[in-house]
Amino acid sequence: MSAAELAVAPRGDRRGWLVAPAVVVLLALFVYPFIYGVVISFQPMDGGSIWANYIHFFTTSTEVGTLWATFKLAAPATLINVGMAVPVAFSLRRNSRKQRIITTILVIPITLGTVLIADGMLTFYSPVGWFSQFVHSLHLYSEEVRLTHNYWGVLISLVISDFPFVFLLTLSYISGIDPTLAKAAGTLGANTWQQFRLIYLPLLVPGLSMAAALSFVQTFAVFPSAILLGAPAGPTRVISIAAYEAAFEQYDYGMASAIAIVMGFAQLLIVCAIFAFRRAFYTGPATSGKG
Template sequence: MVFSRALLRRHSVLPGFDLAFGFTILYLSLIVLLPLSAAFLKTFTLTWPAFWDAVTSPRVMASYRLTFGASFLGACVNAVFGLVVCWVLVRYDFPGKRVVDALVDLPFALPTAVAGIALTAIYSGNGLIGQWLPFKVSFTPLGVFVALTFIGLPFVVRTLQPVLEDLSKELEEAAATLGASRWQTFRHVILPIVTPALLTGFALAFARALGEYGSVIFIAGNLPLVSEITPLLIITKLEQYDYAGATAIAVVMLVVSFALLLAINALQAWSRRRQGGL
């Protein structure tokens, strides 16, 4: 048995584990760990009182509330309507289906600055949509929410799509045969299966929105304490040569984002175990 394993490992077409693992660690170190470590090292040049003042000033706290709040709400909206869009694309045939499917990927391909300018023009006071709205969208926190919702939709749809395509219609037919209503079929048959993918799409949309910059700065208005997002505040501090202050805010964003992603991944794992036990 030991000889056969060694022979199989020696004659494998793909590189061995040692080589592949070493390359993986080296690549991740160069691309991910070193830049993040540099941010932490620069932040460590601050004393604790200076660090605390830099990351808890009223202007910074206002940017946290707007960035995390708008990102969370945008991801929630995309989770709901992304599921609806994905369901329509997977389960129904209609004229122009390929066009609609391609439009889902538009936020991926569209430069973020172009998206920001387009959203600002559409939702401004004299824009195509904004002129008919009883409230102001552009240059307000609501504009930030609109931009973050726009860029997050493809993550939910593309994550859910392969799961719904593999979902057998026989399960729904069996539930209907047993007397289940459409809502009961969705609640007890479909939703438990797609929940892990839905949470993954939500996490991706949320993480993408946290770091968004280009599509937001045009429509936000960038008013301190009102519509200023945290990535813009980091750029502002860099332009003022306050590198330690910028990295301090970046470290807070990194730690909070990582903690949120860990929590969401733990929830996904729990959902998979629960689904496997049913």
């Protein structure tokens, strides 16, 4: 069907012609690679049981330990990002020049990417970097300030790179909450804290849970920061590094796929737990009447 024919076609026909390419792209980019990865994860390189790759992962301390190492980075980073995003977004919920300036500045870490952020951190936070020199010049700390090539370097990098994303999601959600609800509570004697705790926070929980889930998935898949700023042979040997080593150092693609499947399943469990927690709060409309 040509473009002219598509323009004059009935809406039902146009929808069919638009959906078909989207389905093909979905199958080619997501469904087929996932099915292929699952299939080869049950094909161990050395033969044996189809569960050999998974048994090896869960019975090898250095491999299964990557799950806990990754969770120790992803969970605190997610909590810090969400915890900082809520008060900042709440204070900037009204459209203003200040809001536009701050949101524009916070877009910069998103555009830089994790590699450039890591490069900047190596300059500022290394033992001979500017931050260490500043602390020593003020005589605040006499020993070596080490915020890179360890756990803290990776955690700081995750916060820097993911906070703008969480903040923008939270801001878009909190700015859509009907402000007349808080005004009505104010007329009944509720102060600012009570308005936030009793009005905004329950209505914000669905949006926060979505932001937390997306942030956790991103931080759980940490790879470049763990290598450039962490200790990939020690406390920051995350599960993505284990999958990379299996695929490109041992050339065991079945094992790498099994690790990736375990990684995805762990993320799915946490995301399901977040959404289950969300059900304990109000889930009705929160934006009616605004505008």
